[in-house]
Amino acid sequence: MSGGHHHTAEPAPIERRVAALEEAMVSRGLTTTEFIDAVVQAYENDIGPMNGAEVVARAWTDPDYKDRLLADGAAAIAELGFGGPEGEHLVVVENTETVHNVIVCTLCSCYPWPVLGLPPGWYKSHAYRSRMVREPRVLLAEMGLELGPQMEIQVWDSSAEVRYMVLPQRPEGTEGWSEESLAAVVTRDSMVGAARL
Amino acid sequence: MSERPVPELAALQGPEAPPRRNGEVVFDAPWQGRALALAIALTRGTDLGWDSFRSRLMAAIDADRDRPYWESWVEALEDLARAVEAA
Numbered sequence: 001m002s003g004g005h006h007h008t009a010e011p012a013p014i015e016r017r018v019a020a021l022e023e024a025m026v027s028r029g030l031t032t033t034e035f036i037d038a039v040v041q042a043y044e045n046d047i048g049p050m051n052g053a054e055v056v057a058r059a060w061t062d063p064d065y066k067d068r069l070l071a072d073g074a075a076a077i078a079e080l081g082f083g084g085p086e087g088e089h090l091v092v093v094e095n096t097e098t099v100h101n102v103i104v105c106t107l108c109s110c111y112p113w114p115v116l117g118l119p120p121g122w123y124k125s126h127a128y129r130s131r132m133v134r135e136p137r138v139l140l141a142e143m144g145l146e147l148g149p150q151m152e153i154q155v156w157d158s159s160a161e162v163r164y165m166v167l168p169q170r171p172e173g174t175e176g177w178s179e180e181s182l183a184a185v186v187t188r189d190s191m192v193g194a195a196r197l
Numbered sequence: 198m199s200e201r202p203v204p205e206l207a208a209l210q211g212p213e214a215p216p217r218r219n220g221e222v223v224f225d226a227p228w229q230g231r232a233l234a235l236a237i238a239l240t241r242g243t244d245l246g247w248d249s250f251r252s253r254l255m256a257a258i259d260a261d262r263d264r265p266y267w268e269s270w271v272e273a274l275e276d277l278a279r280a281v282e283a284a
Contacts, residue, residue: 018231021271
């Protein structure tokens, strides 16, 4: 087990096998890292966040579940069948009328991918990682999220020990909606804290 | 949330089709996405058609039905890479 910031000191064997294949193919000129990144990016926006959306919808409709989720995110997420090694230390932070939460990984790109899928390119960018800590209000505004001065912003820096996921506020006008309909309105960015619903 | 068209994936329709949720291909870990991209790159970058990967994927799934889908994918990918190496 690594005591450092990265996920683990040694990648799992399957990750090593894939990395070795990629390295061999790139060195033989069969592909480029850019091509692989491009294919992966094509999926980033579409996949994974579905798990997180289910968690959020359950929390909105079941107050007991929400309590469990905020008390022990990993255990509550495991109840819905999500998790795995990277979901072990998942902490869910709740947005309110006066508090906006946003997640970042300042040192690398730790990300709660069992619930949110693969991190988007901007999450891994140097600009996001450095500026989200230094000037979150300015950066969020640039990303299209204007927060009033009354809104307190809490920035959560992910690490090997703890990953965070934001529990967005349930949008107005969704009273009586089914869990499935609610899950459909939950976006990845809202669970990262780069957007509000 | 529409899936970008990757024709190679759309061609996997039988037991060799990737796990989906709400119609979207689901990855549980980043390496799975890279493994997908590598298979596409390998078949596009050589004379081997997508069927050469698809048949290996089906064989890998058949060989061990308890193995997680994307691990069978990597087995097939390694096998195809060895074939390219030998060619």
